[in-house]
Amino acid sequence: METNLPEAAVVTLLETSDVHGHFYPTDYRGPEDKPLGLAKLSSIIRKERAGNPSLLLLDNGDLLQGTPFMYHYAKYGGEGIHPAARALKALRYDAAVPGNHEFNYGLDLLRGAIRDSPCPWLSANIVEEESGRPAFGLPYRVFATPEGIRIAVLGVTTHYIPNWEDPAHIRGLAFEDALDAARRWVAYIRGNERPDAVVVCYHGGFERDPATGAATEPLTGENQGYEMCRTLEGVDVLLTGHQHRLLAGEVNGVAIAQPGSAGQAIAKVQLEFGKAEDGGWAIRRKTAEWLPVEESTPADREFLSLFAEDERKTQEWLDQPIGTAEGDLSIPDPFAARQADHAFTEFVNRVQMEVTDAEISCAAIFTNEARGFKERITMRDVVSNYIYPNTLKVVALTGRDIRDALERNARYFALDERTGGLRVSPSYMEPKPQHFNYDMWEGIEYELDISKPEGQRVVKLLRNGAPLDPDAVFEVAMNSYRAGGGGNFDMIQGKPVVREIPTDMTEILADYILERRVIRAACDHNWKVVY
Incomplete structure (x- = not known):
């Protein structure tokens, strides 16, 4: 057949x-x-x-x-x-x-x-x-x-x-x-x-x-x-x-x-x-x-x-103007903005601290496409810079935890032997770019020296001009991803969550700008990266 x-x-x-x-x-x-x-x-x-x-x-x-x-x-x-x-x-x-x-x-x-x-x-x-x-x-x-x-x-x-x-x-x-x-x-x-x-x-x-x-x-x-x-x-x-x-x-x-x-x-x-x-x-x-x-x-x-x-x-929603910026809140070079305190990240951290009543805060520039704010701020600007639906949490960390987190952040950088300058560490570029796993902090004063071995790069860590007590406990505002230890921040994972704001950070930023209408650029230069 x-x-x-x-x-x-x-x-x-x-x-x-x-x-x-x-x-x-x-x-x-x-x-x-x-x-x-x-x-x-x-x-x-x-x-x-x-x-x-x-x-x-x-x-x-x-x-x-x-x-x-x-x-x-x-x-x-x-x-x-x-x-x-x-x-x-x-x-x-x-x-x-x-x-x-x-x-x-x-x-x-x-x-x-x-x-x-x-x-x-x-x-x-x-x-x-x-x-x-x-x-x-x-x-x-x-x-x-x-x-x-x-x-x-x-x-x-x-x-x-x-x-x-x-x-x-x-x-x-x-x-x-x-x-x-x-x-x-x-x-x-x-x-x-x-x-x-x-x-x-x-x-x-x-x-x-x-x-x-x-x-x-x-x-x-x-x-x-x-x-x-x-x-x-x-x-x-x-x-x-x-x-x-x-x-x-x-x-x-x-x-x-x-x-x-x-x-x-x-x-x-x-x-x-x-x-x-x-x-x-x-x-x-x-x-x-x-x-x-x-x-x-x-x-x-x-x-x-x-x-x-x-x-x-x-598109109609994205083009809605929600406020204006006084001073420079733009990010022409994201890599440079990750090497020293910048008005845009200071703004995000200050919002996080004000909304949560936390004494310290950390935040990231998520991608290299982030460009901060121009004079006229729209919803498109907010969602283009803050691309994840994170909420906010306040986590209780010791001074030792904060130092360990900063050492983790310092691994973002590597010395470029060809130019003598800095570059992003390959571990943060492969298998995909992980710029979102590098935080910048407000409420402390610190310095990262990339010429030092990994684990020994935090060469300055102060709060209000005095050395940060490793045993003291501080309330730190951060996004919900980082609060869960995301990005291999083991020193944060499992730490007590003091309080949380169950609202998307994009909404928090937009509401903050809508309420004030004018955002003034400020930068206290509390941290920097050296090599």
Whole structure:
């Protein structure tokens, strides 16, 4: 009896990750069209879909947060189905995985987006605290291609979320170790579903260099991709994210991929199958690559039309003037602004201290795109400089804790042997830029000497002109991410939270400016970096 079934077939996996609300090809700082965003990825997806029925499109998390577009929808009464759910439907996604930033606006918004999505959100290791059941429905799903090939996709998320997130946003949830959960579920899938391939879609990254195996970060458990490739039995593909890296290749026989962030690329993995002796399918070859958005990649206008009214309201809100600046609050050179006290960071710290009534404060210039304030201050200026939905916490730290935190900050810098000056330490640039993990402090006087060995760089530490008592306890205002020890600030993690302000810092800054209307630049030059 003859059959029309093919003897070979190819299954294509496309992965987006860390889109962070970038639907439009813009960074919202200006009108320029940028090579990023889901609308441009849509053009690539359409091309890949053409004539290819054996294709799975997966999102790997951090979709709901990251742009003023998403912030405005979440905070100012966005109407109708969540934009993320609309996007998943329009682009015909097969599954999504929650990322750590999915929780930033609370569980009600997240559950609403999941409820309205046409595809499942797969989460094996985020479970209900009481029952232990997967919190968002399915841990995995098995997809069948027209050729009858069965692809199992398992979703897991970094279990480090409780170290960063507002406890109110994850109440009732438990976060199981991602590696342990993946091991348990892969064994279950292999034993019960008999798939032809197993794909782990992991919102997490690599704790070691994929090529050499050398450790690239402290082994905290935040990222476990390398260990997954090394120890999980029965996994064919590991799709990753969280670190905003561009990766494609193979580790220990497992095809790996990671597509950067903000829609700058899409990951593509192809699995070539042939007929096995038992009549089933067997993988013959795996290839992984990432497809970048080019300057010439067109934005999908049909896709963008679905969000036109939301975008119009966002842009209108961003252009609202809220105050004026007297004096210079601009940041022409972020690297220089991180080497000595600057009027803009002093402003942020002073707001944090005033709002919380704390005696000391620390804050960061989050990215090298931050430009501070010009004379006319708009909402666009606020959200362009303060890009994360952090709240404020006041933490009780000893003088010794503060010194240790400053030593951690001092690792941001390295001596440039070529120029004799300073540069950003490679550990703060790879696997992704981490300018947000360098804080500048107010309420103390200090000096960091980068010519000294790491751990001995705080050469001056005073409060009100006197040496800071290492045993005295001080109330320090900081963002909620740092208060949880985020950025490997172990000396802060677990310290008593004296009080907190459960309002986004962008709102705090905007309200502060709206109330005063005029912000005067000031700088007391309480710290500097030398070398």
